[in-house]
Amino acid sequence: MIDLAEAIALVESTSSPLPPRRQRLLEAVGRRLAAGVVTDCDSPPWDRAMMDGFAVRNADVAAVPGGAAPAVVELDVVVDLAAGDVTQLVIRDGVCARIMTGAPLPPGAEAVVPVECAVDGTAGVHAGGRVRLSDPRFRAGQHVARQGAAFRRGQEVLAGGTVLRAAEIGLAAEAGATHVVAEPRVRVAILQTGSELVGCDREPAFGQTRNSNGPMLAAAVSLLGGEPIPLGIAADKPEAIRAAVAQGLAADVLLLSGGVSAGDLDLVPEIFRQCGVEQVFHKVRLKPGKPVWFGRLVRGAGEPDTLVFGLPGNPASSLVCFELFVRPAFQILAGRPRDQWHLPRATAVLSAVAKAAPDRPVYLPCRLGHVDGGLVATPLPWTGSSDLLGLAEARGLIALPAGGGRFEAGAEVEVVLRW
Ligand code: AMP
Numbered sequence: 001m002i003d004l005a006e007a008i009a010l011v012e013s014t015s016s017p018l019p020p021r022r023q024r025l026l027e028a029v030g031r032r033l034a035a036g037v038v039t040d041c042d043s044p045p046w047d048r049a050m051m052d053g054f055a056v057r058n059a060d061v062a063a064v065p066g067g068a069a070p071a072v073v074e075l076d077v078v079v080d081l082a083a084g085d086v087t088q089l090v091i092r093d094g095v096c097a098r099i100m101t102g103a104p105l106p107p108g109a110e111a112v113v114p115v116e117c118a119v120d121g122t123a124g125v126h127a128g129g130r131v132r133l134s135d136p137r138f139r140a141g142q143h144v145a146r147q148g149a150a151f152r153r154g155q156e157v158l159a160g161g162t163v164l165r166a167a168e169i170g171l172a173a174e175a176g177a178t179h180v181v182a183e184p185r186v187r188v189a190i191l192q193t194g195s196e197l198v199g200c201d202r203e204p205a206f207g208q209t210r211n212s213n214g215p216m217l218a219a220a221v222s223l224l225g226g227e228p229i230p231l232g233i234a235a236d237k238p239e240a241i242r243a244a245v246a247q248g249l250a251a252d253v254l255l256l257s258g259g260v261s262a263g264d265l266d267l268v269p270e271i272f273r274q275c276g277v278e279q280v281f282h283k284v285r286l287k288p289g290k291p292v293w294f295g296r297l298v299r300g301a302g303e304p305d306t307l308v309f310g311l312p313g314n315p316a317s318s319l320v321c322f323e324l325f326v327r328p329a330f331q332i333l334a335g336r337p338r339d340q341w342h343l344p345r346a347t348a349v350l351s352a353v354a355k356a357a358p359d360r361p362v363y364l365p366c367r368l369g370h371v372d373g374g375l376v377a378t379p380l381p382w383t384g385s386s387d388l389l390g391l392a393e394a395r396g397l398i399a400l401p402a403g404g405g406r407f408e409a410g411a412e413v414e415v416v417l418r419w
């Protein structure tokens, strides 16, 4: 059994940032690129019509030199081009193509005259017909996005260090990057042990308990931006737990709950040992959360370790241990700065009595409010380590130091915020 501060320090010193990972583009949303993205194409990839209209030669439509209004020109329409259509037909003087936005400009064409400039309208104007055009605002090369105007093949369009937001993801997609090298998304395998557990879709029979830890821990991992890998429930049988643990050790972190205290069926520490996981600590002076187990699988050869947490089965204990131990490990693996490793803390005034424990620090769910600019913590009714209702209502956790005794209303206490 070790002290809480020592346990947290051990978690921090055992964790180190994961190396960047090649990942599918969409997995990297919100993450920082470790390597730049180089495009395999020009953008636009070819001269692209930017209006619905007629692809023409400049000279056919340009205003009369020095003249006031442009003349009306009459051109033969030789081809119809929708987006996706291509043609070998060459647009020569005196002819044009009817063209839609997004189609490649046909060879020889230099500009697009918008449909609105067809003086007799465009109903029935198609290949084989003629069109009369008058464009008072005509400029040579108008309404055409030129090949490579935005970027060129071989260009680095996203530099290393860029955070991938929606626009960057779109740009990377345009550049042909199906995968990128970016900050790793921490993969967290989540396993529950207990022969009494059933899924939350089931009506528990007498003696059975719904698995709340699985969804809860997966949610906690998702909220940190990690990838939860749910491994489901293993019964309290060594073979079942061993097989699931072996699977979970492929992840960056294995979060297991249940079976880590001292009962006959608390098989987990021994199974971790058999699977080659080194224990860093087991049992911490803390309430709730005393049975917590922490260790690592050392892989060597430059491969990152897998961090392994055995969390208590009681859901409230499991979540308190997640916040105190798993959160900092996760943040360190994800490469986040030190000020994000832990939930923030503040001093608050108690609005009602709270009881400490003689031998270990106690964490109690509370409401938080402000009175006269000061923070006030109100302890919530709470039946203890299996009571999630109290935690769900809480906006903070009162952290009382070991030493027993009562903290009266009006006493200053430390609270964990943003719970
Ligand atoms: P254990 O840590 O395995 O001794 O379990 C302690 C208590 O937590 C027991 O009442 C278990 O039934 C309960 N428990 C264990 N795992 C879960 C879980 N995944 N969801 C809800 N309760 C659980």
Ligand code: MG
Pocket: 193, 194, 195, 258, 259, 313
């Ligand atoms: Mg159990």
